[in-house]
Amino acid sequence: MTHTASLRIGLFGFGTVGQGLYDVLQRTPLLRTEIARICVRDRFKQRSAPARLLTFDRDEILDDPDIDVVVELIDDPDAAFDIVSRALESGKAAVSANKRMIASRLPELLELQSRTGMPFLYEASTCGSIPIIRNLEEYYDNDLLRSVRAIVNGTTNYILTALHSPHTGGYGEALAGAQRLGFAESDPTLDVEGYDAAFKTTIIAAHAFGVVLNPSQVVRRGITAITPYDVSVARQLTCSIKLLSTVQLHGDSLSVMALPAFTPNGLHLASIQNEMNAVQLTAAFSDAQLLVGKGAGGGPTASAVLSDIAAIRHTYRYEYKKMQQPVRPTVDHGIEVSVYVRASAAILREVPFRSIEVDHRGITGSYVIGRIVLDDLHRCSAFLDPSVFIAIVHDG
Ligand SMILES: NC(=O)c1ccc[n+]([C@@H]2O[C@H](COP(=O)([O-])OP(=O)(O)OC[C@H]3O[C@@H](n4cnc5c(N)ncnc54)[C@H](OP(=O)(O)O)[C@@H]3O)[C@@H](O)[C@H]2O)c1
Incomplete structure (x- = not known):
């Protein structure tokens, strides 16, 4: 991924935040970010996104070599962990808002980031739009x-x-x-x-x-x-x-x-x-x-997700600097x-x-x-x- 190329996103979840992100990205063309695929669960729900983007098979995102970033916005913490870990293992950056999954599985997520070298950002998980x-x-x-x-x-x-x-x-x-x-x-x-x-x-x-x-x-x-x-x-x-x-x-x-x-x-x-x-x-x-x-x-939480996506374009990752302190x-x-x-x-x-x-x-x-x-x-x-x-x- 270069700073000038368009960033291709695989989105999981099209609920309050997923749809919020979709709407926000339509209005921020300068970010040069394209939602390539959206994975959801329910085949019969009406969606505001075009049907050609939808999939019900997570592999269509996780196995697609042209997708750079996986944005996970689902409400199931176990499935969310599987999605994030598979994304990182296959060399994709990942973004999540799932505080329950992140807080409960932080040691594994730290190990995955360190082993794969891929960024995992989650600003939206804590206080929505506040950049904490x-x-x-x-x-x-x-x-x-x-x-x-x-x-x-x-x-x-x-x-x-x-x-x-x-x-x-x-x-x-x-x-x-x-x-x-x-x-x-x-x-x-x-x-x-x-x-x-x-x-x-x-x-x-x-x-x-x-x-x-x-x-x-x-x-x-x-x-x-x-x-x-x-x-x-x-x-x-x-x-x-x-x-x-x-x-x-x-x-x-x-x-x-x-x-x-x-x-x-x-x-x-x-x-x-x-x-x-x-x-x-x-x-x-x-x-x-x-x-x-x-x-x-939707809007406030999506704005934090958007900020993470923009940060990934600039190769940002958390360094967890406080964890490196001797004491x-x-x-x-x-x-x-x-x-x-x-x-x-x-x-x-x-x-x-x-x-x-x-x-x-x-x-x-x-x-x-x-x-x-x-x-x-x-x-x-x-x-x-x-x-x-x-x-x-x-x-x-
Ligand atoms: N809502 C907020 O204001 C807010 C704020 C901060 C953080 N968050 C976090 O953001 C995440 C999303 O929240 P939300 O409020 O947007 O949830 P939501 O409105 O309940 O939407 C959940 C979405 O996830 C999809 N989904 C669930 N399991 C799936 C699976 N296994 N594979 C693919 N798609 C799946 C659902 O698909 P269907 O549409 O097919 O049912 C739905 O589109 C959660 O982790 C939440 O804690 C939310």
């Missing part, structure tokens, strides 16, 4: 980065924003609203239980600090237990509840979480509304910087954090707080705000209890 991975790779390729705190899931941010509105009808109504507007899937489990955030947090940890984790190592909890009572307590503390992905250095160790958080209203992250995403990067001398943008949707931080959740736990009095008694700042027992609800070792919180029975709401309390 390449920023971490290129701008923050030194040891000055201290933490990344981010709102990476638009569905939960939409629900949490609705719960903070004066006319809220509670979690169920907010979720139904998100589903009506197409922000939440009919099965929203991956979003509302924090799994999607944990996948993206895993990808951020790899590029920000060179640490390769299994997504199960992220301390994760979702927002399904939240009630208007929790929102009213946050409001009294002049905070907004956000589902925050946090990857933070503490000396040589790293904490990695995807948890609801009482976020002080003075912080920029607290003001990120509805389905928007945001990433706050804190480094030694630049202090905090904030990137805000659309984390999902890398190790994940250690022995740090103390401030946490809000709303539960019955019996459950609250079992939570192993180190110290208690607020102990409130009332008719409408009981909660404790206290200091606790993150590992102890993660292991205590309240953490697994679906009726209990837990949020980190940020001090700024």
Whole structure:
């Protein structure tokens, strides 16, 4: 592939993002990029792409020597991994948006890239249109980065924003609203239980600090237990509840979480509304910087895919520079954090707080705000209890 020749793309998937990419490429002729073939599953669906481009046989793309780049935009993580690995093995560059596949199979994907020498880019997998991975790779390729705190899931941010509105009808109504507007899937489990955030947090940890984790190592909890009572307590503390992905250095160790958080209203992250995403990067001398943008949707996500395709034309690849450092931080959740736990009095008694700042027992609800070792919180029975709401309390 030369810089002047047209780039030939084999596209897998023609759903929200695949179709978005097709539309975006029609409007960017200067990129000299042509979709040569589109592989989909359902033979009977109406498509806006010409029938001559469609195939139902993945080999027609993977075995075609004239296809330079495979863009994988399907919703099946196992099939996506097969497609990406076969593409790289056969000397094609690959682009993906599949955070679940990337986070769960990162060690294999690193090995494949190193063995084949082929680039694999996935900017769209984390915060859609926000250019976070390449920023971490290129701008923050030194040891000055201290933490990344981010709102990476638009569905939960939409629900949490609705719960903070004066006319809220509670979690169920907010979720139904998100589903009506197409922000939440009919099965929203991956979003509302924090799994999607944990996948993206895993990808951020790899590029920000060179640490390769299994997504199960992220301390994760979702927002399904939240009630208007929790929102009213946050409001009294002049905070907004956000589902925050946090990857933070503490000396040589790293904490990695995807948890609801009482976020002080003075912080920029607290003001990120509805389905928007945001990433706050804190480094030694630049202090905090904030990137805000659309984390999902056909056009915004396709724009990140397009940027990866353009980067491949310029022979760009991730170098995973932080993984080459002689000393890398190790994940250690022995740090103390401030946490809000709303539960019955019996459950609250079992939570192993180190110290208690607020102990409130009332008719409408009981909660404790206290200091606790993150590992102890993660292991205590309240953490697994679906009726209990837990949020980190940020001090700024
Ligand atoms: N939607 C977003 O805003 C967004 C944002 C960031 C990242 N992503 C990621 O982008 C990817 C695509 O998401 P999406 O929302 O566009 O999904 P989608 O609307 O559900 O579309 C999925 C597409 O994949 C095709 N497909 C599924 N399995 C296939 C297989 N084995 N071989 C060939 N085609 C197959 C489907 O074919 P049929 O049309 O024949 O059913 C469909 O066209 C996912 O990994 C998602 O996590 C999405």
